[in-house]
Amino acid sequence: MEEETDTRKINNSFLRDHNYATEADIISTVEFNPSGELLATGDKGGRVVVFQREQGTKSEPQKRGEYNVYSTFQSHDPEFDYLKSLEVEEKINKIRWLPQQNSAYFLLSTNDKTVKLWKIRERDRRPEGYNLKDEDGRIRHPSTITSLRVPVLQNSDLMVEATARRVFSNAHTYHINSISVNSDLQTYISTDDLRVNLWNLEITDQSFNIVDIKPCNMEDLTEVITAAEFHPQQCNTLAYSSSRGSVRLCDMRKQALCDTHCKFFDEPEDPSTRSFFSEIISSISDIKFSHSGRFLMTRDYLTVKVWDLNMETRPVQTYQVHDYLRGKLCSLYENDCIFDKFECVWNGSDSVIMTGSYNNFFRMFDRNTKKDVTLEASRENSKPRAILQPRKVCVGGKRRKDEVTVDSLDFSKKILHSTWHPQENIIAVAASNNLYIFQDKVT
Amino acid sequence: MFPKGTKRKFSDSGDEPAAGGEDVNQPSSVAVRMLSSYSLQRQSLLDMSLIKLQLCHMLVEPNLCRSVLIANTVRQIQEEMTQDGTWQIMTQALSAANAAAQCSADRLVATEVLCRQTEATQGEQVLKPFPAVGSEGCPAEEEEEVVVEEEGEGGVTMSTVSPQAPTSYLPGTFGMDPCWEEENGEDEEEDEDSEECGSGSEEGDSDRLVGDSRTAEQVFGTFEIKNPAPSPDPALEELFSDVDASYYDLDTVLTGMQSAPKMGPYDLLESLSSHGPSTLSSSTSCRSDLNELDHIMEIIVGS
Numbered sequence: 133m134e135e136e137t138d139t140r141k142i143n144n145s146f147l148r149d150h151n152y153a154t155e156a157d158i159i160s161t162v163e164f165n166p167s168g169e170l171l172a173t174g175d176k177g178g179r180v181v182v183f184q185r186e187q188g189t190k191s192e193p194q195k196r197g198e199y200n201v202y203s204t205f206q207s208h209d210p211e212f213d214y215l216k217s218l219e220v221e222e223k224i225n226k227i228r229w230l231p232q233q234n235s236a237y238f239l240l241s242t243n244d245k246t247v248k249l250w251k252i253r254e255r256d257r258r259p260e261g262y263n264l265k266d267e268d269g270r271i272r273h274p275s276t277i278t279s280l281r282v283p284v285l286q287n288s289d290l291m292v293e294a295t296a297r298r299v300f301s302n303a304h305t306y307h308i309n310s311i312s313v314n315s316d317l318q319t320y321i322s323t324d325d326l327r328v329n330l331w332n333l334e335i336t337d338q339s340f341n342i343v344d345i346k347p348c349n350m351e352d353l354t355e356v357i358t359a360a361e362f363h364p365q366q367c368n369t370l371a372y373s374s375s376r377g378s379v380r381l382c383d384m385r386k387q388a389l390c391d392t393h394c395k396f397f398d399e400p401e402d403p404s405t406r407s408f409f410s411e412i413i414s415s416i417s418d419i420k421f422s423h424s425g426r427f428l429m430t431r432d433y434l435t436v437k438v439w440d441l442n443m444e445t446r447p448v449q450t451y452q453v454h455d456y457l458r459g460k461l462c463s464l465y466e467n468d469c470i471f472d473k474f475e476c477v478w479n480g481s482d483s484v485i486m487t488g489s490y491n492n493f494f495r496m497f498d499r500n501t502k503k504d505v506t507l508e509a510s511r512e513n514s515k516p517r518a519i520l521q522p523r524k525v526c527v528g529g530k531r532r533k534d535e536v537t538v539d540s541l542d543f544s545k546k547i548l549h550s551t552w553h554p555q556e557n558i559i560a561v562a563a564s565n566n567l568y569i570f571q572d573k574v575t
Numbered sequence: 576m577f578p579k580g581t582k583r584k585f586s587d588s589g590d591e592p593a594a595g596g597e598d599v600n601q602p603s604s605v606a607v608r609m610l611s612s613y614s615l616q617r618q619s620l621l622d623m624s625l626i627k628l629q630l631c632h633m634l635v636e637p638n639l640c641r642s643v644l645i646a647n648t649v650r651q652i653q654e655e656m657t658q659d660g661t662w663q664i665m666t667q668a669l670s671a672a673n674a675a676a677q678c679s680a681d682r683l684v685a686t687e688v689l690c691r692q693t694e695a696t697q698g699e700q701v702l703k704p705f706p707a708v709g710s711e712g713c714p715a716e717e718e719e720e721v722v723v724e725e726e727g728e729g730g731v732t733m734s735t736v737s738p739q740a741p742t743s744y745l746p747g748t749f750g751m752d753p754c755w756e757e758e759n760g761e762d763e764e765e766d767e768d769s770e771e772c773g774s775g776s777e778e779g780d781s782d783r784l785v786g787d788s789r790t791a792e793q794v795f796g797t798f799e800i801k802n803p804a805p806s807p808d809p810a811l812e813e814l815f816s817d818v819d820a821s822y823y824d825l826d827t828v829l830t831g832m833q834s835a836p837k838m839g840p841y842d843l844l845e846s847l848s849s850h851g852p853s854t855l856s857s858s859t860s861c862r863s864d865l866n867e868l869d870h871i872m873e874i875i876v877g878s
Contacts, residue, residue, distance in 0.1 A: 306639055355643065356643050408617070408648055408651060409648070411647055411648065411651070415640070462616070471641050
């Protein structure tokens with residue numbers, strides 16, 4: 133797949149341009165909104181930055197499709213839980229957009245403990261000519277008011293305003309790892325390590341627990357929930373993945389508490405590849421329903437699997453992301469890389485899936501042609517507007533030119549978060565504190 | 576950050592062949608070598624996992640998923656070693672070492688029971704400092720001290736593994752000094768209970784507690800707050816009536832609360848109002864906890 137790199141180093145105004153990543157600037161989530169017009173990123177410092185796509189003008193047609201900063205706001209602040217003597221990190225774990233229903237945009241953002249609903253709207257008008265107030269807001273003295281006038285809306289500079297409309301807190305004992313908006317657009321779920329809670333977007337002081345896998349005796353704990361998502365069309369269906377490599381599909385119509393699943397997706401382990409790390413690498417880090425709702429994609433440490441919802445026994449497709457790491461699992465366990473949680477995404481038509489890897493590589497798999505490609509998000513190795521060259525990891529034997537050996541991979545440069553435009557071939561990839569946006573070559 | 580391209584220390588995959596040049600007429604020696612290499616790897620993996628687990632508890636916000644995965648790995652290794660018979664060998668060796676250090680097996684059991692903490696202390700905190708603090712008298716001591724004492728005890732050479740972040744203790748944490756000891760030169764294993772019981776005081780001697788196959792669970796199990804006994808004072812009960820007890824019903828260490836007085840409000844009140852420090856173990860380390868308790872009480876009561 134040819135890709136034109138529109139490598140926007142979106143850190144001109146607010147992100148610092150350092151060689152090392154300032155901890156707070158590390159991007160922790162990226163998400164396009166349902167129309168693709170907006171792109172939101174959340175970082176470790178609790179900030180959300182929203183980019184908007186330029187419409188382009190006749191004089192500068194090449195500018196069409198560029199994403200520029202639209203709004204920046206501090207979503208979450210660090211908190212201190214006095215009862216547990218614990219700091220609650222402000223890092224944004226997930227952002228999910230709501231479909232646009234009026235001129236304002238809404239998104240849900242969450243840290244480890246609290247979910248917030250933000251409203252982002254433009255204000256390009258403001259009322260002027262108040263009867264009782266001065267222009268700068270001071271109350272006028274009654275004796276100076278001699279006539280009645282009604283404020284008129286005047287055009288002013290465009291201002292994008294973000295306000296927190298709802299704060300959903302105190303419902304999670306453990307760290308929230310996912311949020312997912314229901315197709316009914318009225319409810320959403322928030323998921324932590326052991327529980328899934330159902331919320332109504334309007335009600336902040338109440339949430340329903342619908343999945344609880346906490347054992348009575350914590351000594352028996354062997355499995356945690358790693359991700360959960362609502363079905364894109366069926367508002368009663370949700371899926372959640374576990375650290376044991378299985379996915380459970382639940383139907384909320386069946387019972388109020390969905391502890392018993394309706395479907396259980398689990399592939400039996402291949403005994404030939406069994407090792408002490410088998411369980412750790414089978415832990416699912418991300419699940420995504422396809423846009424069609426027919427398939428479900430799971431990402432574990434070394435593979436991406438596509439499941440047909442109608443078949444629970446095994447996935448219909450398995451893609452090797454970086455199988456050359458299989459022989460390095462011990463080292464990766466030692467340096468904790470084996471616990472990295474990679475995300476995976478579908479393209480708009482569900483024909484291509486994408487996921488990240490190390491060395492700032494990311495991989496795309498075409499489900500129809502069975503071709504795959506490895507690309508790199510790096511400023512050094514690609515110029516803006518240049519076509520990305522496929523990369524290759526040399527697994528043994530002679531290293532060809534431009535190939536990278538496994539031992540020279542930089543495990544500190546990992547692409548955990550990425551997102552695909554819902555209709556077009558535009559992807560956004562987060563590499564520590566840098567955001568890369570790539571799109572198909574425009575002819 | 577991580578080194579670029581981690582260097583392999585030994586064969587990562589357990590089935591790498593032994594060094595080249597082996598005579599094919601001696602398959603048994605190759606097999607033996609592979610087997611011992613495998614045991615070494617397994618051992619090293621167990622060591623690494625236990626260290627990671629302990630470090631998990633040192634972090635301000637331990638990651639539950641990571642802890643569970645590591646604990647499962649440890650359990651898996653233990654099970655395999657039990658099947659091999661290696662676990663029994665290790666147990667016996669440790670018992671022998673303990674006997675040499677004049678510690679009785681009873682204390683092993685006692686500590687285990689302590690760590691499980693169900694019936695023994697109703698309504699009390701799970702993590703008690705090991706009463707064997709008297710043995711060497713080093714609650715929360717430095718590792719160097721421990722080493723010195725070890726060597727004086729004859730026979731067992733130990734080296735301590737420094738924690739990676741010894742200063743990242745929470746305020747009031749006293750007992751989480753890992754004092755993680757590893758025996759060198761032998762294949763034997765360290766105990767996990769030392770980490771679970773939390774306080775450094777139990778590291779005072781070579782009294783190493785052999786976990787049974789359930790020790791991995793104890794990592795999580797020790798940190799449950801048991802339901803408190805009803806408070807004798809109904810007025811105090813009222814104070815906390817609107818507090819949702821389930822909020823505290825969590826494996827608090829896994830979410831980071833590491834100060835020794837890991838008590839719910841009922842327990843605090845009970846111990847402070849009725850018995851004073853006698854409900855707690857009499858180790859000196861707990862006296863500092865009392866100040867913590869007072870402080871926490873102030874916060875809760877709002878005085």
